[in-house]
Amino acid sequence: MPGVLLRGGCGPLVLLWALLLPLVSLSHLHQHGRRGPCVTDRPKLLLLSFDGFRWDYIDRVPTPNFNSLMEKGVMVKQVESAYITKTFPNHYSLVTGLYAESHGIVANEMYDPVLNRSFSMETDSIYESQWWEEAVPLWLTVQKAGGRSGAAMWPGSDVKIHGMYPNEFLQYNASVSFETRVKRIVEWFSAPKEEAVDFAVLYWEEPDESGHMLGPQSPLMDVVIAGIDEKLGFLMNELKKAGLYERVNLIVTSDHGMTQLSADKIIELDVYVSRDLYTWVDKSPVVGILPKEGRLDEVYSLLVDANPNMVVYKKEEIPAHFHYQHNVRIMPIILEAKEGWTIMQNRTGPFMLGNHGYDNTLHSMQPLFVAHGPAFRQNYVKTSMSAVDLYPLMCHILSVRPLPNNGSLFNVKDLLAEEPVRSMPSPPPSTPPMVKEYSYAPVWGSFLGVVLVLGFLGVYIRQMTLKQMYPLKHKGWEMSQPLLQEDLQL
Numbered sequence: 301m302p303g304v305l306l307r308g309g310c311g312p313l314v315l316l317w318a319l320l321l322p323l324v325s326l327s328h329l330h331q332h333g334r335r336g337p338c339v340t341d342r343p344k345l346l347l348l349s350f351d352g353f354r355w356d357y358i359d360r361v362p363t364p365n366f367n368s369l370m371e372k373g374v375m376v377k378q379v380e381s382a383y384i385t386k387t388f389p390n391h392y393s394l395v396t397g398l399y400a401e402s403h404g405i406v407a408n409e410m411y412d413p414v415l416n417r418s419f420s421m422e423t424d425s426i427y428e429s430q431w432w433e434e435a436v437p438l439w440l441t442v443q444k445a446g447g448r449s450g451a452a453m454w455p456g457s458d459v460k461i462h463g464m465y466p467n468e469f470l471q472y473n474a475s476v477s478f479e480t481r482v483k484r485i486v487e488w489f490s491a492p493k494e495e496a497v498d499f500a501v502l503y504w505e506e507p508d509e510s511g512h513m514l515g516p517q518s519p520l521m522d523v524v525i526a527g528i529d530e531k532l533g534f535l536m537n538e539l540k541k542a543g544l545y546e547r548v549n550l551i552v553t554s555d556h557g558m559t560q561l562s563a564d565k566i567i568e569l570d571v572y573v574s575r576d577l578y579t580w581v582d583k584s585p586v587v588g589i590l591p592k593e594g595r596l597d598e599v600y601s602l603l604v605d606a607n608p609n610m611v612v613y614k615k616e617e618i619p620a621h622f623h624y625q626h627n628v629r630i631m632p633i634i635l636e637a638k639e640g641w642t643i644m645q646n647r648t649g650p651f652m653l654g655n656h657g658y659d660n661t662l663h664s665m666q667p668l669f670v671a672h673g674p675a676f677r678q679n680y681v682k683t684s685m686s687a688v689d690l691y692p693l694m695c696h697i698l699s700v701r702p703l704p705n706n707g708s709l710f711n712v713k714d715l716l717a718e719e720p721v722r723s724m725p726s727p728p729p730s731t732p733p734m735v736k737e738y739s740y741a742p743v744w745g746s747f748l749g750v751v752l753v754l755g756f757l758g759v760y761i762r763q764m765t766l767k768q769m770y771p772l773k774h775k776g777w778e779m780s781q782p783l784l785q786e787d788l789q790l
């Protein structure tokens with residue numbers, strides 16, 4: 301338990317401090333105390349997403365690096381992603397703790413009737429700030445709290461949100477290798493103290509791309525998964541080389557899973573409804589339909605019983621457990637394909653062998669979660685968690701106050717070491733006047749004995765004060781969490 305080590309390992313130095321205390325001003329000690337060997341640095345956290353890494357991929361091939369991380373860390377077998385289980389909505393949920401209806405990135409392809417703008421992964425529209433500003437991602441919250449953030453290609457991290465970028469970030473470029481991204485991240489964590497990042501996010505496009513192309517059942521996916529394990533090994537090794545591996549809390553997770561499709565399982569909308577009646581907004585398997593003005597009921601009635609493998613919802617009928625209703629960017633009609641089925645207008649469009657986006661309670665849509673570092677327990681396995689719970693967990697690790705969110709720290713606190721690291725900058729201690737007086741008494745000779753005794757006393761009081769302040773501060777956050785959730789569940 302790091303907290304115990306922090307206190308226990310400082311014994312001999314306490315004696316030294318006491319001896320030197322009369323010679324050094326207390327304000328000087330406070331200013332530089334964090335850099336001393338007794339006090340750890342601020343908590344560090346790296347969040348890594350391997351896009352589309354389904355929870356059970358690690359069972360298909362040997363994954364020695366995942367195993368190594370889990371043996372000294374924690375694993376959650378399945379993470380329930382937010383609905384819809386698509387890339388942009390879920391990456392934003394991971395860093396905001398909000399369901400898509402609350403953070404506003406409700407799909408990879410969107411239309412906002414208020415802004416009268418469209419959003420598409422295929423265009424520069426993703427750089428328009430207004431899409432992202434219904435929420436505040438964690439990298440900005442860390443910065444507002446006085447910390448520093450870095451981001452390597454995470455969706456939204458190269459967009460100016462609420463007037464800010466991450467302190468360090470890479471403009472999205474799919475051709476930049478994983479290894480280059482890792483090296484930049486390690487540089488940011490290794491920078492001189494004032495410039496070092498406290499929190500970083502790292503994104504890699506695989507195994508999602510191969511999963512779409514090959515289908516998750518393809519034996520060729522085994523090679524892809526083994527390759528991901530090697531990439532994780534590269535990251536672990538770079539962190540070790542930089543002396544960061546035991547200091548930086550590393551979370552490895554993903555935005556969603558992947559399921560096998562079949563060319564026999566295609567639903568062709570053109571068979572049921574004329575394209576003149578609606579605008580097709582988002583792609584399969586959850587399709588947003590914007591009916592032409594005055595045609596909503598007509599489109600709905602044409603589709604509602606059209607195909608047994610397609611569920612049709614009017615917006616107000618979308619089940620509450622999806623948390624996917626209260627946003628103007630969610631279209632008036634939603635079509636949801638059953639697992640493995642593809643909705644197209646007709647068969648001329650591109651067809652993939654793997655996809656995601658389906659009902660988030662399906663096992664195939666769920667990614668894994670593995671974490672390692674001073675904040676986490678060791679060799680601990682948990683069955684499941686919700687993706688929105690990651691945000692309050694990360695805020696806790698970083699000692700940052702969470703913004704209102706849909707997650708709960710309570711649900712995941714068993715992942716944490718029993719005495720979580722509380723090593724953010726010390727709360728401004730109230731200087732005992734008695735000690736301050738002695739800090740200006742560099743007098744030796746006949747007063748030395750008195751000074752030493754009072755020096756010991758001063759350090760003892762300071763240590764006791766800090767011991768009490770850490771648990772108090774921690775308790776305050778625990779208590780604030782349910783209130784924040786209630787704010788949002790209205």
Ligand SMILES: [Zn+2]
Pocket residue numbers: 351352386387388508555556
């Ligand atoms: Zn994805």
